[in-house]
Amino acid sequence: MPKEGVSIQVIRRLPRYYRYLSELDSEGIEKISSTKLAVMMNSTASQIRQDLNCFGGFGQQGYGYSVAGLRTEIGKILGLEQQHNMILIGAGNLGKAIATHLSFEKLGFKLTAIFEKDEKLIGTSLRGIEVMSDDKIEDYVKENQIDTAILTMPKEAVEKIIDKLYACGIRSYWNFSHYDISKKYLDATVENVHLSDSLMTLCYRITEKNQIG
Amino acid sequence: MPKEGVSIQVIRRLPRYYRYLSELDSEGIEKISSTKLAVMMNSTASQIRQDLNCFGGFGQQGYGYSVAGLRTEIGKILGLEQQHNMILIGAGNLGKAIATHLSFEKLGFKLTAIFEKDEKLIGTSLRGIEVMSDDKIEDYVKENQIDTAILTMPKEAVEKIIDKLYACGIRSYWNFSHYDISKKYLDATVENVHLSDSLMTLCYRITEKNQIG
Structure with missing residues (x-):
């Protein structure tokens, strides 16, 4: 404990x-x-x-x-034996990489649905899951017990959709965008992945090394 | 300073x-x-x-x-005004996401080449850069001044290629695999991105909240 x-x-x-x-x-x-x-x-x-x-x-x-x-x-x-139901929003390159790359079931989650607004991607399938239109998020979340959303869209798209997700009852987010969810929803559990921050840190470390070396 | x-x-x-x-x-x-x-x-x-x-x-x-x-x-x-030449190894979903997603030039880097071993992907193009066979890495790195490699392959693939990359003179890595480069090459500058660690942390935080709430 x-x-x-x-x-x-x-x-x-x-x-x-x-x-x-x-x-x-x-x-x-x-x-x-x-x-x-x-x-x-x-x-x-x-x-x-x-x-x-x-x-x-x-x-x-x-x-x-x-x-x-x-x-x-x-x-x-860590609670890994649990299966928190999770939806992925955004089936572009990043969403695709995440959907195919990770062993969700070993990490405490179950990916149950994927949503996207780009019509070209709707109806395709990732990890055996059909990509649905993001119009259907609310109905889906109401009918299924979903507590977590993965957000792979840009900041502006997250800004547009976040109120809807929160209103549906989603309180936990794996957020790849720079939109600051915690600032708006204080009780949300947010894990941010800022890839560009990581790359900037690498840049600093190379630069610093070159100055010393 | x-x-x-x-x-x-x-x-x-x-x-x-x-x-x-x-x-x-x-x-x-x-x-x-x-x-x-x-x-x-x-x-x-x-x-x-x-x-x-x-x-x-x-x-x-x-x-x-x-x-x-x-x-x-x-x-x-941070040294962002610099342009560290960078190659991407792995043009699968994750490599694709990274190549298309990030503004390298604003983050201190310039992505100059992409390598892949899957023949189906060789010859395709990402961000206007032609994907080349990973057989060509050594020649390319010798002819061009490359200091950084992005690694988007699984651990086993990184293990196979890392000696070659190091021998070519690459000393800085943005590593998405679980292969521990720093342990083998103490002077390498390594920035690791462990997506699964981030997801496990989210799992812990949800679980802990549910126990308290």
Whole structure:
């Protein structure tokens, strides 16, 4: 059980632990020390112990962690055994990449429908799901229990549709646009992916290195 | 000029400042106080002042920041006026999304070539750039000054190609795979985008909210 007030920095490290443990598990490794895990993850043993202690700790001093056990526990903390119903809005290149790229079911979600306004794309299918007109979002969400929307459209398109989504009861968003949902809807759970921010950070790091080097 | 030892957390916030300032600038707003900027960015005035002080500070107490001036300065710190030559490897759905989605030139980069191993995609074109066979990467990189590669293939494919890329002299990577480049090449500059980590974080946040609510 997570203790109250676990910081978002710790939370954001959990998927990474889960990913590395899944890898170790698939390689048949049963036990790992925090020291070895730290080397693997380019972290420190004390950071790992500190992070896991936020959730009650899982290792026995001197015995290391059970890989499968710790993986299962972190999966439970993340809630990955759940299947939050999710719709994707935007079946352009980015939507297509996301629909085909990710193992939603292993990540706590089930992609149930895809919507798009471009008529050329309506009726095509992605991941075996037919792309529907975005006029049908409201009816679909009312008839199905949807809590999450993936938004792959540009900012302006999100701005136009967000009130409708919120009014339908969708409170959780995986947002690839620069539209700031949290500012308008304080109770929404929003995970933003700003690809351009990531690229600018890379640019800074190259530039800085060139100045030093 | 950045002071030495600016933390990566501060660096990661710079693109976000740049993004908000670009927006204000395009709306014709000339001056902004750290307090107003903080409200807009869901941050605090003291955080903003502290971050900007890492680079020498730019405001005059009580006068606020010049929007265009601060935007230009942050752009310079990020090195966005540069044009790091960049190649994209992988022209599948994710590569396609990235090639078509981003304004590389505004983000410090120039996408000069796209490579792919799938023969069906070789010869097609993205963003006006012809997709070439990945056999040609070495020759291309030797003839052109390329410092950065975008990797949109799965982990196993990156594992196979990374030595070749490094041997060609590419030292900077925008990596969408789970392959851990930094672990093998300590001097590489790597910016990872782990979409599945982001989705797991969203899952955690929904789950936690449901438990509390």
